Amino acid sequence: MINQGWVNQAAPPALTLNRSNSTMNATAPIIPFRPLGLIMNVIETCGLNVGHLYEDLIFTEENMILMRMEADPKLVSFYVNEDCESRVAKKLAEKLSLNALDEGLKFVRKGSYALCQSGRQSVQVLFADN
Numbered sequence: 001m002i003n004q005g006w007v008n009q010a011a012p013p014a015l016t017l018n019r020s021n022s023t024m025n026a027t028a029p030i031i032p033f034r035p036l037g038l039i040m041n042v043i044e045t046c047g048l049n050v051g052h053l054y055e056d057l058i059f060t061e062e063n064m065i066l067m068r069m070e071a072d073p074k075l076v077s078f079y080v081n082e083d084c085e086s087r088v089a090k091k092l093a094e095k096l097s098l099n100a101l102d103e104g105l106k107f108v109r110k111g112s113y114a115l116c117q118s119g120r121q122s123v124q125v126l127f128a129d130n
Contacts, residue, residue, distance in 0.1 A: 033073045038103040043067075045099045046092060064092070066113050066125070075106050079113040079127060 036058075040050050043060060051061035058067040067078040078096065080089040093109045100107040111129040118124040 032071070034069050035073050035103075035105065036069075038105055039067065039069070039076060042096060042099045042103055042105065042107065045102075046095050063115065065096070067107075068110075074104060075108065076100065077108050077110045079111050080109065082112040082114045082128070084112075 034056070036053075039058060043050055043058075043065070048064060049061040050058055051063070052059040056069045058069070060066075064081050064084055065078055066081070067076050069076055078093075080093065084092075089112075097107045097109070109130065111127060113128070114126045116124045116126060
C-alpha cells in the first residue's frame with residue numbers, strides 16, 4: 001500500500017463514445033503531461049535505472065531513490081532510501097538536482113523512505129520528511 005496521500009482515490013470518469021452524423025466523439029479525462037523521458041535521462045546520468053512506475057511515482061531498480069512527478073511538470077520530488085549511507089545520499093541528491101537543471105527540470109529532495117512487506121503481494125512505503 002502506498003501513502004494514500006499520493007494515490008488518486010477517485011476512479012477516472014468513464015470513456016464515453018457518442019455516434020452522431022457518422023462521426024465518433026470521445027470524452028475522456030485529461031491526462032497530465034509527465035516528462036518521463038527527461039526524468040529518465042537525469043536518473044541514468046546519475047548511474048541509476050528506472051525500475052518501476054506507479055501512477056506518479058518512479059522507483060529506481062536499486063530502490064535507492066523514489067521520485068514523485070508533481071502537478072507542475074518541471075518539478076520532481078524525491079526521497080532517498082533510508083538504508084542509503086548519508087554521505088552517498090547527499091552526493092546523489094546533489095547530482096540529481098544538478099543534472100535535472102540540464103533537462104530544464106527541478107528535483108527537490110523531500111526526505112527518506114523505507115519499504116516494508118505488507119502481506120504476500122503488497123509493499124508499504126513509509127515516508128519521513130526532512
